[in-house]
Amino acid sequence: MKLCSQYSGVPLDRYSTKGQQKLLLISFDGFRWDYDRDVETPNLDRMATDGVKAKYVTPPFLTITSPTHFTLLTGRYIENHGVIHNMWFNIKTGEKQPYYATQFKNEWWDNGSLPIWITAQRQGLRAGSLHFPGTQSTYQGESQTVKDVEPRFYDYKNETKWRENVDKVMDTWFGEMDLDFVSLYFGEPDSTGHKYGPDSHERREVVKQVDRTVGYIRSSVERNGLSDTLNIIITADHGMSNVYRNGLVNEITLSKIPGFSFNDIAFHLVDFGPAGMLLPKTGMLDKVYNALKGAHPHLHVFKKEEMPERLHFAKNNRILPIILFSDPGYVINGFFPVQFHAGEHGFDNDEMDMKPFFRAVGPAFQKNLEVGPFETVNIYPLMCHILGIKPEPNDGHLDATKHMLVSATEEDSQDINSNIFVGLAAVAGFLVVVFIVLVSLNASKKETNYRGSDKSAPPRGKDETHQTAF
Incomplete structure (x- = not known):
């Protein structure tokens, strides 16, 4: 698989924000693209007004948690980054490790692809991660500046814990430690969608909890004086679909x-x-x-x-x-x-039920902009561009997302100004040519008239002289 350059002709230092803008990547696990349609979500709605909303985004296949999250961190399809399943396994011994234990299998994650944490730090930035899949591992012997892995049997639905985690990231990591990039993971609404199904009352209630948390995060941005520097991208790893059984289908x-x-x-x-x-x-x-x-x-x-x-x-x-x-x-x-389970994911990524949501807000992003769908593999080059860092080889394209950025309007403005200048120059050149032609024609006409008058005038005498009046 050929890995693509995500800049597609855009110079690396053009509109660079390195050292100027920060970035928070948030994943709400299993938040399907349409979960805000049957629930009042004032904070997510306000975020869309203040920033960018995508109709939906498409995750890579296999649409399960660890592989799709590592695509967000690396910009690579699953076959390229190698984290192919939630479970570590050994085909020789038959051993399998569940999701949580796999987080501590370093060789499962560190197999050639560098997540954005390490790339950012190698280029002079400071990065952290809280509960994001892949956080525990080291990569080529390196780790994030600061990281936090959830304890075993963690209650992913506890809203009090959610706010404590937000405070840690916003007040301490961004506020006191002045980090440049942080990834933050929430295990809902995935767990509730599995247990009760994506159409359930319980799922709708947890979406309201997500929305409250988004409001809390944005108020924390203002409280910490980060409004002019911090960009926030909120998305998910996959969606959720109903499972039919009990005689409803041929299992x-x-x-x-x-x-x-x-x-x-x-x-x-x-x-x-x-x-x-x-x-x-x-x-x-x-x-x-x-x-x-x-x-x-x-x-x-x-x-x-x-x-x-x-x-x-x-x-x-x-x-x-x-x-x-x-x-x-x-x-x-x-x-x-x-x-x-009443709900499941892991289906073909072309299925609409597998599509996650996407929101982005901050000084790098345009306001009140809704964009069409794109693949989540393209979020990585977008993040690198915002941070002003050179990405690792990846499968994404900045062209898929750069129209969301304020820099895109600046570029358009420059192009418009350039086109205006070229147009005015062309008009001026045309007018100069017209002027020269008219002057030439006028001079030719005068010369013709002068020569015509000589033929009818009497000849001058040899002694005829002209005097100039003083």
Whole structure:
């Protein structure tokens, strides 16, 4: 996969804000693009008026927490940054570690891609991270200036804790320590969406909590005197979709599919939502693939090399030989159903239910601007541009987001002024040419008239002289 330069012809130092503007990246896990439509969200609405709102953004596939968050931090598709799942696993021993334990598996995160924390610090800035996936790890031996990893069994819904975390970031990290970049993570509304479903009353209530927190964050900006320097980007890793069961659908259970047997499988990652991966035993790849392909109308089965290019989920050694994902409403069960969530994510990133929201506000951003959708892989080059740092190789493009920036209007103004100058110069040049032509014609006419009058005048005498009056 060719990694693209995100600047696309824009000089690195043009409109650079290095040392002048700060940035806070916030993720509200599982906040779907339309969650503000059935809830009163005055603070998010005000943020859109004061800044930029995207219709929605598209996360990378696989649409689960750790991989999509690491895309935000690196600007790389999942197959390129290598954090391919929420779970660390070892195909030789069969060991799997859950989400929280995987946060402490350094080799899972530190495998060649540098998150923006480290890139910023290598270029003279100071960075911090609170609870963001990947925070615990070091990268090429380096860590953030300051970091905070949530404790085990953390209550992601506790609003009092949310405000304490905001105070730590705003008052201490930005205020006292003068950090330049901070990433801040909240585990909701994801947990509530899983438990009760995205259409539930409980989900709507937690969206109200998110909105209150956004208001608290923005008031903290003013309280700490950061209004002229701090930019805020708020987004999410993925959306959420309803899961149907209890006789409403024909559930996907691999063990019930004719011709398929887990005896042919050396290692598997299923029973974790609507996506999974299989490692068949030696010589069993085609047998497993042929048994599953077309076995259920809502199950998509691909050999690794056959994955659609648009998904960018194939070209990594960690990705297993067979990849499965289901249509919205369905999850993939292994031996028997063990998943009982009312809501799930992990579906195709083209599905609208998987799209997150996006808001941005601050001195770098235009006001009252709504923009069309874009991929979350493009948020990384945007952040680097705001911070004035040179990014690592990535898959994003600044062209996808630079129209949100005040610098874009400045550039347009410069272009307009330049065009006006060129236009005026052209008009002036034309008028000069017209003037020269008219003068020439007039002179020619006078010369013609003069010569014509000589023919009728009497000849002068040889002695005729002219005197000048004094």
